[in-house]
Amino acid sequence: xxxxxAAIDQGTTSTRCIVYDQAFGKLATAQREHAQRTPRPGWVxxxxxxxxxxxxRVVADALRxxxxxxxxxxxxxxxxxxxxxxxxxxxxxxxxAPAIVWQDARSQDLCDELRRDARAGELAxxxxxxxxxxxxxxxxxxxxxxxxxxxxxARAGELAxGTMETWLIWNLTGGPDGGAHVSDLSNACxxxxxxxATGDWDDELLAWMDVPRALxxxxxxxxxxxxxxxTRADGPFGAQVPVCGAIGDQQAALVGQRCFExxxxxxxxxxxxxxxxxTGEERVASRSGMLTTVAYQLPGExxxxxxxxxxxxxxxxxxxxxxxxxMIDTAPEVEQLAATVEDNxxxxxxxxFSGLYAPHWRPDARGVICGLTHHSNRGHIARAAIExxxxxxxxxxxxxxxxTGARLRTLRVDGGMAANDALLRFQADLxxxxxxRGVDLESTALGAAxxxxxxxxxxxxPKTLRANRRTERSFEPSMDAASVERRMRGWRxxxxxxxxxxxxx
Numbered sequence: 314x315x316x317x318x319a320a321i322d323q324g325t326t327s328t329r330c331i332v333y334d335q336a337f338g339k340l341a342t343a344q345r346e347h348a349q350r351t352p353r354p355g356w357v358x359x360x361x362x363x364x365x366x367x368x369x370r371v372v373a374d375a376l377r378x379x380x381x382x383x384x385x386x387x388x389x390x391x392x393x394x395x396x397x398x399x400x401x402x403x404x405x406x407x408x409x410a411p412a413i414v415w416q417d418a419r420s421q422d423l424c425d426e427l428r429r430d431a432r433a434g435e436l437a438x439x440x441x442x443x444x445x446x447x448x449x450x451x452x453x454x455x456x457x458x459x460x461x462x463x464x465x466x467a468r469a470g471e472l473a474x475g476t477m478e479t480w481l482i483w484n485l486t487g488g489p490d491g492g493a494h495v496s497d498l499s500n501a502c503x504x505x506x507x508x509x510a511t512g513d514w515d516d517e518l519l520a521w522m523d524v525p526r527a528l529x530x531x532x533x534x535x536x537x538x539x540x541x542x543x544t545r546a547d548g549p550f551g552a553q554v555p556v557c558g559a560i561g562d563q564q565a566a567l568v569g570q571r572c573f574e575x576x577x578x579x580x581x582x583x584x585x586x587x588x589x590x591x592t593g594e595e596r597v598a599s600r601s602g603m604l605t606t607v608a609y610q611l612p613g614e615x616x617x618x619x620x621x622x623x624x625x626x627x628x629x630x631x632x633x634x635x636x637x638x639x640m641i642d643t644a645p646e647v648e649q650l651a652a653t654v655e656d657n658x659x660x661x662x663x664x665x666f667s668g669l670y671a672p673h674w675r676p677d678a679r680g681v682i683c684g685l686t687h688h689s690n691r692g693h694i695a696r697a698a699i700e701x702x703x704x705x706x707x708x709x710x711x712x713x714x715x716x717t718g719a720r721l722r723t724l725r726v727d728g729g730m731a732a733n734d735a736l737l738r739f740q741a742d743l744x745x746x747x748x749x750r751g752v753d754l755e756s757t758a759l760g761a762a763x764x765x766x767x768x769x770x771x772x773x774x775p776k777t778l779r780a781n782r783r784t785e786r787s788f789e790p791s792m793d794a795a796s797v798e799r800r801m802r803g804w805r806x807x808x809x810x811x812x813x814x815x816x817x818x
Contacts, residue, residue, distance in 0.1 A: 320762040330375040343374035355418040358411035372549040390558030390765030392565035393477040441605030450505030454522040474528040486542030493542035497559035536768030558765030565760030571782035582730030586627035601712035602672025622709025626664035654692035661807035672712040679814035727756035742792035
């Protein structure tokens with residue numbers, strides 16, 4: 314009988330289920346997109362029930378296509394868009410509001426208010442995070458402030474809070490009929506409600522943002538032997554299978570890229586762009602605009618930490634060129650269009666659509682295209698769009714170097730945009746180190762499957778997995794230092810022009 318692992322990858326734009334064998338061969342993949350709702354400028358919402366239904370469908374489709382027989386699934390791992398959250402009724406399972414997405418900026422006024430508090434610096438330091446609309450705690454505080462009816466029910470213990478892995482685990486393991494209300498540490502630490510030193514909810518932070526503790530799930534390791542709970546026999550798995558792995562998407566990509574040693578780093582080019590640098594058991598406090606975050610916690614081990622540089626807009630910029638400007642019909646065409654010009658023509662595009670994240674943390678920034686002349690054409694803009702992601706990653710890596718004093722030897726990459734050779738060639742040039750593209754660009758799902766497999770003891774040790782990781786292609790730097798610096802000067806000028814745009818007159 315086969316030993317299989319199912320991974321659910323609940324992302325910003327879609328949900329997938331992939332069934333793996335013990336050698337991480339993909340037996341089946343199913344995927345469904347969900348709606349992106351933007352009811353007001355700066356607001357981004359999802360329908361949590363739509364995501365739940367899509368999850369059930371992709372699980373059923375993937376198990377059917379893989380011809381999974383009873384008893385073959387050793388466990389289920391879940392990875393998810395991290396800071397997106399939902400609030401729901403414990404008795405009925407119905408969401409009481411739309412899921413508020415990590416990109417959403419509606420809590421900006423509340424964040425400004427928190428920053429003015431005398432305790433702001435001390436409390437933010439506990440979390441390893443800056444005060445930002447990015448994180449789910451301020452979004453939750455906004456919702457409770459705006460909806461007194463919801464707040465009253467929250468204090469009475471009638472409602473439950475969770476990021477998307479919590480929502481899915483609760484539903485898969487029983488929902489109102491005994492579903493497990495848990496959040497893994499890698500996701501919980503992204504709420505701005507957890508003290509990194511203790512790995513638990515912080516009562517002072519909760520009081521500061523007026524969040525009732527009765528809402529919150531139990532915090533668990535990323536991998537749990539035997540599972541946090543088992544799937545419902547009448548659910549999409551058709552049997553009781555342990556849900557034994559849960560990990561945020563970017564930490565999952567770190568695991569999927571086999572970055573198990575301090576000094577390992579990966580970058581994921583997805584909707585946003587996220588570079589994680591493994592710091593081992595040490596929590597490195599950033600002085601340069603990085604986040605200190607839990608990387609993962611495997612069964613029987615203490616947490617491992619990472620520095621993270623979060624870039625809000627990467628792949629979504631290519632979608633913007635396609636859907637809003639109609640410059641291309643499909644995302645891969647951007648590389649072909651960029652290849653029609655020799656260079657960017659001194660055109661720079663800063664995609665600060667909802668402000669700039671790391672290392673700037675400037676919510677007042679807005680998107681700009683700089684350097685246009687009569688010579689500029691669609692190819693230059695396409696090239697500037699591709700290069701904007703690489704420039705942002707270079708800024709993040711410079712900040713990480715400042716925090717750690719260490720120089721990166723290689724950067725492992727994954728995500729949809731990592732299929733773009735032009736991007737990775739330019740990235741290697743800007744960083745001055747090889748950029749290694751793995752065989753599997755879907756490292757988030759691979760990481761979730763890995764955590765679940767390690768929890769159930771059906772995989773070799775992390776060191777063995779790291780030794781056996783495979784590279785599809787390595788991109789070597791070839792640009793001279795003077796040319797790199799000239800391009801970085803142009804980028805920095807463009808960033809300066811994006812700032813203060815949304816500031817009050």
